[in-house]
Amino acid sequence: MIINHNMNAMNAHRNMSMNTVSAGKSMEKLSSGLRINRAGDDAAGLAISEKMRGQIRGLDQASRNSQDAISMIQTAEGGLNETHSILQRMRELSVQSANDTNVKVDRGAIQDEMNQLISEIDRIANNTEFNTQKLLDGSFEGKFQIGANSGQNMDLSVEKMDSSSLGLVASNTMETIDLTADSNLKDGVYTVKGKTLLDVKGNTVGTTDAAGAGTKITVNGVDTTFVKSVAGEGATLTIKDGKISLDNTITDNAKKALAPGNYEVSGANVVKDGKIVATLSATDEITIGKTKVTATDLGFKAGELKDTAKFTINGSDVSTREKADGTITSVNNAIETVSKERSKLGAVQNRLEHTIANLNTSAENLQASESRVRDVDMAKEMMAFSKNNILAQAAQAMLAQANSQPQGVLQLLR
Secondary structure (H helix, E strand, O other), X not given: OOOOOOHHHHHHHXXXXXXXXXXXXXXXXXXXXXXXXXXXXXXHHHHHHHHHHHHHHHHHHHHHHHHXXXXXXXXXXXXXXXXXXXXXXXXXXXXXXXXXXXXXXXXXXXXXXXXXXXXXHHHHHHHOEEOOEEOXXXXXXXXXXXXXXXXXEEEEEOXXXXXXXXXXXXXXXXXXXXXXXXXXXXXXXXXXXXXXXXXXXXXXXXEEOOOOOOOEEEEOOEEEEOOOEOOOOOOEEEEEOOEEEEEEEOOHHHHHHOOOEEEEEEOOEEEEOOEEEEEEOOOOOEEEOOEEEOHHHHOEOOOOOOOOOXXXXXXXXXXXXXXXXXXXXXXXXXXXXXXXXXXXXXXXXXXXXXXXXXXXXXXXXXHHHHHHHHEOOHHHHHHHHHHHHHHHHHHHHHHHHHHHHHHHHHHHOO
């Protein structure tokens, strides 16, 4: 018998310590509900679980992003809904003014309301905002992050929806040409101010010789030259699908003489909707009654207002029966433009609703996968805890027995 080294006690102590540690781990898992509480529990499982958690949280945020995008779209669409209502009223007024039961005073009152409605369309276009971002002034071009990973986004741009873009302010649409291949101008609406070309945010993107001949614009050293028209002060340039269209401002003289509509010069006659409405003089002036409209009034280059020339007068003038009749067409076109934009926004909203459903389903399925990797089976772990707890108690009892064994040596020393 030996007393310096109680091997039985040491063995019982070692096993008791192991059982206590195992019982402690089981208790930690049972109290946290997680199988993996630290990397030591399952190194590979922890790495997989954390990647899944990143995806799950990304999918949840992408779903919230999509909800925010729908809110933005609904804000823009709500503004256009009111614009539609205004346009329907303007069309009603145009039809009313086109009836010759009205006299000049009556049409003056109708024109006053038309002017106020035009101002309200511009106010809606300039003031409709979401989170301080203008939505209907043509400046919004955004990306919505609708996925958990980089590059998983969608684009949305909203066209400019003011009275000028809708063709409700007196202007002359007269020329569309192919944009030069090396031009870097993006699709959008630009305006001429002095000798500069401005985008919808008021940034200078190019120059023009409007103060001179006004035949070209220059962007980063690349010239775009117009054949028939002059890019004059206030002119609007619309770029889309590789083409650039010019809408010129027209003079008061042209506004008074010409009703809104499509015109074509045929020989010495000016034809609108298949009917001769004016004559073209030898000096390329359109004569309507006592009023003469020059090429400059319409924004043409000198000598270009001639046989086969075509142009469109946009506007919302109801001061005469003829102009009111033309305005009906202009308002119809504006209604179609707004309908097209609302349809686009509605299509994007419907897409985003499906996106949200898909994101939520993916997040739920991934959450289930992450749960299988990281969560603990409570019943199974309770079995292990009970076993380890009993073993720890048994080891403790055996340690007590082992500690009492050396007492037998005292019997030999008596």
